[in-house]
Amino acid sequence: MNRKKVMTTIATVATLGLLLGGCANQAAAPGASSAGAGGGLNLDVPVLTSIETPKDAVLPAGDGKATCPSTTTLAYIGAETGANAQLGINIFNGIQLAINEHNKSNPGCQVAFKKFDTEGDPTKATGPVTQATKEDDIIGVIGLPFSGESKATGNIFEQVKLVHITPAATNPGLTTNGWTTFFRGLGNDAVQGPAAATFMTKTLGAKNVYLVQDDSDYGIGLGATTTAALGTALIGSDKVTTGQKDFSATISKIMNSKADAVFYSGYFAEGAPFDQQLVAKGFKGAFVGPDGVKDDQFIKQAGDASANAFFTCPCIPGELIPSFASAYSALTNSQPGTYSIEGYDAATVMLAGIDKGNQDRAKLLDWVKNYDASGLSKHYKWDDKGELQAPAVYGYRVKDGKIVPIGAIG
């Protein structure tokens, strides 16, 4: 039996050798250099190195003279664990930073911060949200990050008139429920989809775009607005499942379709292995993903394949705001992630309200409703449905293993 095992091992090694021999003779890895690889595509989009922050941006520190009861509490409700925990962590770190800065400079107003875990699961969200609404000290909430859970719980906030600003949920339908307590701190998918389409066809010069969407609320919604905006540039589409790891069938369809760009409407958990397998099969075009894909994790998990990736995001590159980036990394030992600054800004809006004496739910809700000032990332003024009036979409790309901004794209 031992002899047999040894023989098999030898056979396996021999086979491996034979096959790897073939690969070593090949030229450099496909996708290792993104420039010009896509035949006619303009993949070498210049990188943005700094953005202008609004001069009059409101900061959490305020004037340092605020007073408030020590029970005043803001809460984050959203994923702390579960598959999409990273997004939640990015957000509540941003909030924590804002509250820390506020409390440090306002000895008379120490705002407490509470976190409730929903795992990002709509069915698990009612418990924590109800609990938060029952705690009278909580006068404002940042959350919930995902569209599904926001949809499931919006009416609970509405019942008790508790204001909440979502720093990440982008489904356009959320603001059509007649909720008066829901505010969205970023542009929705109806803005992002067309921006992404224009980016692909104009900036990148893609002629044939293949669209792949996942089965999430987010992916489907964004997929629809992008499809509509792409028009004839769309040559095919496919759907994948949350949690899927093997994309070979989808990839063979893409390869046969001769697409020069792929838009993936979903999250990085599937987007990263998808791009990695796509490039491993020899795809030379561009991979474009929305904010759900834009994450450092994407680069980690897609490896070198991520060199062909571009992102669109209604989020502002927080890392380009030096004061924010350094304070954030001092707090968390990591760079700001997607939606960190949105969390920070949303908290700032509420902290500013508290500082101005709006220290119960009704007043704070009123404050947010009538808010009209710039945050670190953008100008915050909501319409009567709770949508931002002037959202911006930024483009990003992967360069030297990092996600870097390439400027506003719509």
Place this chain on the structure above:
Amino acid sequence: MSTIDGPTPLPGAKASQAAADRQASGNIPGGSADAVRKSGWFGRWSEKWRAMPRQKQWLYLIVIVVIAYLLPVINPPILSTEPGNDFPLALFSMAVYALAAVGLNIVIGYAGLLDLGYIAFFAVGSYTAAMLTSPDSPFFKIPYLWTIPLAILVALCVGVILGIPTLRLRGDYLAIVTLGFGEIIRILATLIPAMKGQVGFQNVGRPPGMGPDGIPIFANSNGTPWYWLALTILIIVLFLAGNLERSRVGRSWIAIREDEDAAETMGVPTFKYKVWAFAMGAGVGGMAGALFAGQVGFVNNQKFDVVTSIMFVAAVVLGGTGNKVGAVLGGAVVAYIPLRFTAIAEYKYLIFGLALVVIMIYRSQGLLPARQRLLAYGHIAYAKVRRTAPIAPAPVTEKEA
């Protein structure tokens, strides 16, 4: 090969060996010493219970039920899931899990059919409620409370439809096929546009009634009325399950679980009763699903995954396979642990996993291993036996072993 190897009749050498063992252990077949040794303090407790006069049993039961109803009001400090989770809502979750576990107990505990796709029926119930009450659905609408019986009916039919082809399989083959069907139902919810995948249905209906503050009594944030509704349904279902248990139907199920071939030979239409077990379980699961959909107020395809399905099985076995009260306990515990330990959110599933292993190793029969009673008037007969046979050393009848 049946999945549940009930203690088989003892043939040949094993029989005499077992008989010798029994002699060695004091020659009290199924005697009290035996039982206590096997089931620890729970066993002693359940023995005391059996020994109680019926009036006293009722008294205790009423006290327990009243306490159960008062739980959300009392909100006992250590038990409470707050501040991480609203306690009445947590209780509601526990009641729904308990209800599902009681339903699954009919399938697994009574009939011995390992169903790993029970979530499918839960999902069917949820979707029935959602699609007939949510404004997002293109169907005709009916009041929410009507969807509960309808959910039972629809789930029951789905149970029969799925049961007829699959119940010809035995044991672990049945397990994987039901697991597959559970997945298929979930994926179909994604694929069929009318079921709206992850987009789901918002504003699922609720029972009527407005509070003084203009907020509906059955608002999805108001756990207490939901919990009372679920608890009431749970108690009714327990009664009905008890009726089934102590009847021809229950006996047929247990006979199938113990030895399917022998049951068939004794004139039990095994296939028919297996389908019935499947359908009954499905009906209860569908009802649990409809309740769940009503409270959450939002139904999409995310919750109905394999993991939840396996949680239900865990609830049944944890509580004590075949014991409906055990299933209630198991279901409540399985729902409770992750909700209770949200403060240490990262550890909750680890605690859950370890608890399953440890409990199963040290209490293989589950938390409440009491045996089901299968005769409506059995106590009369057994009492007669006790009277007429005083020679036997305290024959402990109809008790667990």
Place this chain on the structure above:
Amino acid sequence: MLSTVLTALPADSDWINFDVPSLMQNFWSATFDGLTFGAIYALVALGYTLVYGVLNLINFAHSEVFIMGCYAVFFTLSFLGFGPSAPNLGIGAIILNLLLALIAAIVASALTAFLVERLAYRPLRKRNAPRLVYLITAIGASFTIQYLIFLWRGPLPEPALTMFIPTPIFEVFGTIIDSQQIIIVVAAVIMMVVVDQFIRRSRTGRGIRAVAQDPDTATLMGVNKEKIIVTTFIIGGVLAGAAALFYVMKIPSGVQYNGGFILGIKAFAAAVLGGIGNVRGALLGGLLLGLIGNYGQILLGSSQWTDVVAFVVLVLVLLVRPEGILGTSLGRSKA
């Protein structure tokens, strides 16, 4: 309910349609991809089948045995300097490194399998627990391992690392077959053949078959049942370790705390499809499941169909052949 949904549907009822041209166009690439993934399923399926054979137990924790192998591959290769970029090494060095990773994976998986058996199953055997209880401890063990990894490594997958860039080897029917596909399929099949022969011919293999057939008699005939059970778990672990290497090779970002769960279920389905308890059945079932899933998703136009098609086929097969395709059990297979 389905039919009510279907008939009551508004205009968008074309959710199911058969895209035959697409299947024709992608048939061969779907075949080769399906075989590649099917080979991985098969290796994992063997672990289920062997344990089922001797213990009649669905070892739900086998998916965690597999994922521990994946982590071992990841750590070994990271330690050896592999990263997101393709390694700048000669063939010999790459082979050596992959072999080291393979050994590490095999050790990690086998050790996990051993520990699961020792800590979760053996105490139950001593207590003569009913079989359902094994299933629940298996699930408990699975959860425990998953969340231990979760606490240790966090919720996210480990960064990808590239073992080598797959290169086209030859072309069949206009479809390129690359080195990765060949390595995985060939190595997996060789391993399965070795295991098959091992079970059929070696002394331990005979012991395994004897225990599978009749544990009591086997014990009477002098077979050490406990030892055989441990050996079986370890063999399953070894194969899962090998599968882990190939899986990470194919899906570099698949190393995640819960990454084994779904694959485990598919592998178990493969084992049942082929005939659980049957070694050759596991191979056949794995490859078939890979193929069916791939054909199905292309034919029906979205990968969301993969599992639906796979499970429907499984059910249909079981209805015709309740014991699976090669339905004889491990114990009864010919020597």
Place this chain on the structure above:
Amino acid sequence: MGAHSEDVPVPEDFSAAEPGAVAVSEAVAEAAAPEREIDVAVGDALVEVKNLTIKFGGLVALDNVSFTIKRGEILGLIGPNGAGKTTCFNAMTGVYKPTSGQVMLEGHVLNGMKQHKITRAGLARTFQNIRLFGEMTALENVVVGLDARNKTSVIGALLRLPRHIREEKAAIERGMALLEFVGIAQDAGSLARNLSYGSQRRLEIARALATDPKLLCLDEPAAGFNPAEKEELMALIRTIRDDGYTVLLIEHDMKLVMGVTDRIVVLEFGKKIADDVPHVIREDPKVISAYLGEPEDDFA
């Protein structure tokens, strides 16, 4: 392997009561199955086995076997190991499908019927390797058999409709009567798996009787019994017959078979080689040669 008669306080009672057993048991059977028509037409054919052939693959397990079982008799089915006794038995009770041939009960063909329907048609059996429902009490085991004649529906049980209540009460009464009849009434409340070996065998008979069969098939009911217990069993079987049941007995123990049966069918290699009353069978050279080499000193 001897049974432990000290586990079973019953046999003593039973043997003591033996002279009067018939008289008592008639009343007992009356209680057990009151609706039952006492068959008066003793002697006409109850079961006819016609040209029964069973093949497993290439192996012919049963080759063109025919015999009849007359109403009110105890028919012994004997033969050396592997002669096809149990195969024949299984074909009659619907476990195997015959390759060709028929089994008829009172003129109705049983072939192809589901097992539980065959039972309800009036053919009940016990198992050679006891197959009781281990987690049920003795009484519950018997009531499962009685349920073959009950008609409560699932809805009826769920809502405790009157019929359910009536049937439940009757079942308890009849079940206890049957347990008394086989002599294990004291153990009514014990789990079947905790019963002594002898009591388990008796319980099997009671459970089969509970289905109110026209023909009771006993598959080696005395296996593992000591001579005293065999005596008691023979008495019990006779009592059952005297009570108006027809009995088919597969048995290895020649003494028991010769002592209790009215007629014997002998199988060898799947073929019937003899069919006659016991004392003729005893002298039949074919039967003797079939059994040669088998150390059955009772027989020689």
